[in-house]
Amino acid sequence: MPIVIDKDMLPKNPVTRFAPSPTGCLHLGHVASAIFVWGVAKVLGAKVILRFEDHDRQRSKKHFISNILHELEYLGFICKGDFGWDCLVYNQSENEGRYEKALDWLRSKGLTYACSCSRKDINNQNPSNDSVELLYLGTCRNKHLAESDNLGLRVLFDGNDEQFIDLIKGVEVQNPGRQCGDLLIKDRRGNWTYHFSNVVDDLYDLVNIVVRGEDLFDSCGRQIKLMKLLSANKLPVYLHHPLILDNSQKEKLSKKRRSLSISQLIDQKVPPQAILAEAAFQIGLCEKIERLSIEEVERFFVVKE
Numbered sequence: 538m539p540i541v542i543d544k545d546m547l548p549k550n551p552v553t554r555f556a557p558s559p560t561g562c563l564h565l566g567h568v569a570s571a572i573f574v575w576g577v578a579k580v581l582g583a584k585v586i587l588r589f590e591d592h593d594r595q596r597s598k599k600h601f602i603s604n605i606l607h608e609l610e611y612l613g614f615i616c617k618g619d620f621g622w623d624c625l626v627y628n629q630s631e632n633e634g635r636y637e638k639a640l641d642w643l644r645s646k647g648l649t650y651a652c653s654c655s656r657k658d659i660n661n662q663n664p665s666n667d668s669v670e671l672l673y674l675g676t677c678r679n680k681h682l683a684e685s686d687n688l689g690l691r692v693l694f695d696g697n698d699e700q701f702i703d704l705i706k707g708v709e710v711q712n713p714g715r716q717c718g719d720l721l722i723k724d725r726r727g728n729w730t731y732h733f734s735n736v737v738d739d740l741y742d743l744v745n746i747v748v749r750g751e752d753l754f755d756s757c758g759r760q761i762k763l764m765k766l767l768s769a770n771k772l773p774v775y776l777h778h779p780l781i782l783d784n785s786q787k788e789k790l791s792k793k794r795r796s797l798s799i800s801q802l803i804d805q806k807v808p809p810q811a812i813l814a815e816a817a818f819q820i821g822l823c824e825k826i827e828r829l830s831i832e833e834v835e836r837f838f839v840v841k842e
């Protein structure tokens with residue numbers, strides 16, 4: 538069954554992106570995600586940006602960037618020399634100025650504050666929180682700590698709901714104040730956080746269709762709230778795709794766990810079409826097939842007039 542996208546929900550001049558964190562090797566889950574990104578892009582005529590999210594300077598490694606580039610080229614998502622799929626490639630670490638500028642803006646509006654709390658502190662401050670994610674209760678909000686290299690920075694969130702469109706689920710509402718509280722934008726090691734750098738880049742790059750895994754669904758409300766605080770005049774629409782679960786564990790595949798990496802498959806000379814076919818099958822886009830060519834990935838997506 539193809540994924541049907543409602544034309545009325547789509548932005549004009551569609552721009553999407555694939556945003557891997559170069560903290561490990563690609564696995565089949567990334568390939569499935571890339572099939573969604575490039576397949577949706579192809580069917581909508583959207584531009585694709587390939588953004589390496591190396592905001593975590595301790596865990597990101599240059600060799601993972603070159604490996605991922607090589608793997609995406611092998612699979613046909615990007616073509617060396619000329620980006621046949623109209624693909625802009627960059628690393629977040631090249632764009633420090635963007636994040637500083639966005640922070641200056643928030644700071645000038647009185648929306649940021651320094652925070653000394655560690656994850657452990659936040660858990661201890663809120664023992665009744667039974668959610669898997671941290672809920673920050675605003676402990677440092679009124680402490681007026683001076684910004685310093687070993688403190689984090691947070692942005693003030695109001696308690697309002699945020700609404701957004703998910704192209705599969707429809708209209709959704711989340712309440713970031715109750716999910717996560719004031720959002721961390723820089724951590725205590727001086728790294729920009731995922732939410733902050735990701736949102737700033739999406740705004741700069743005019744990304745208006747965010748295609749990514751279901752595991753990031755809960756991030757939408759807070760990212761939209763942050764976009765609004767940064768004065769975004771247009772908000773993206775989202776498409777959250779299912780994840781490939783590790784059969785033995787029923788957990789999502791991850792770089793940390795011992796999922797078979799794409800580089801291992803390439804070393805074993807598995808053809809790109811076989812890897813694409815397996816990823817598409819495992820994520821539920823098609824029945825088991827032997828081969829899927831890169832030109833065929835758009836066939837899983839249909840725009841409904």
Ligand code: GLU
Binds near residue numbers: 558
């Ligand atoms: N860098 C994120 C990841 O690898 C992607 C986030 C996103 O697509 O918004 O999970």
